[in-house]
Amino acid sequence: MDHVIKTLTPAARPSEAAETTAPSTLVRPSRAEAEAAVRVLIGYLGDDPDREGLLDTPRRVVSAYEELFGGYHENPADVLDRTFSEIGTYDDIVLVRDIPFNSHCEHHMMPFVGKAHVGYLPVERVVGLSKIARLIDIFARRLQTQERLSSQIVTEIDTVLKPRGVAVMLEAEHSCMSMRGVQKVGSRTITTQFTGVFRDDPKEQFRFVSLVRNGIG
Structure with a gap:
């Protein structure tokens, strides 16, 4: 099985907004x-x-x-608008792994399907675990590239929750690569992106990956 691994650098918030919000001049066909x-x-x-x-x-x-493509009509910030502060002294990683998602490649409008792993280091507040899965669905249900999808998930969590760091890994098989073109069935693309502590401390990156792969860190 082939793997393509891509590590992304954080994108600026304004460019993310420009990519995910339809232009005000766009006239939607009937x-x-x-x-x-x-x-x-x-x-x-x-x-x-x-x-x-x-x-x-x-x-x-x-x-x-x-x-x-219902994600175009939902606001991702609304999903994360309710947080919880009753976490005691907990300040370690919160990880939700193996979240299934499906999206469509913006180049061929063909599906890509995979799973997401999302971790963050909270500062006083956390968000409901189901909200992370919902956030992924909103961005995934748009025309996408896997790289941009990774970036949008990271940016939204980082902007709204303001944690000490965010880590995201997406693994997906793209039908535009398995059903057409080179027709390499089983090839997976892996993208990762980190902010804050996860970006700056290689040990935290390794711990995140170990938790994703083995359940231990």
């Missing part, structure tokens, strides 16, 4: 226009959009896309 576009695509592929089996396909495709 549902009818979207369904018509699907009909055109079916015809381009060489089939008849008016044959019985395909008559309702444009409606189904648009409905599916509304679900698959």
Whole structure:
């Protein structure tokens, strides 16, 4: 099994916002226009959009896309808006690993599927564990690259929670690489990004990776 490992440097907050927020001048096509576009695509592929089996396909495709790309209509900051301070003296790593996600490559609009591992070192407050999974879903349900998805998760947690450090690792298989092109089934891409203590202290990076891989640090 092949692996591609990429380590990212933190991105500035303004550029992240620019990449994830639709321009104010963008005019969203109507549902009818979207369904018509699907009909055109079916015809381009060489089939008849008016044959019985395909008559309702444009409606189904648009409905599916509304679900698959629902992250465009949710605000990630809202997911992390409620935190908890009753953590006693706890100040060590909080790690949620093996969070499944699915997204779509922005280059071919083909799925990539994998799992995320997210850790942070809290300062007085923590966020509900399910909120981290929800945050990943919001960003994943947009046209993406795995590198940018990693960066967006890190940046949002770092900005809202202001912890001593954030660590993120994503592992995914990209169908645009396994089903087309080089057609290398089983190849996985691994991306990591660190802020704060995790970025500055190699021992903390190693501990995060050890917890992800072995459950011990």
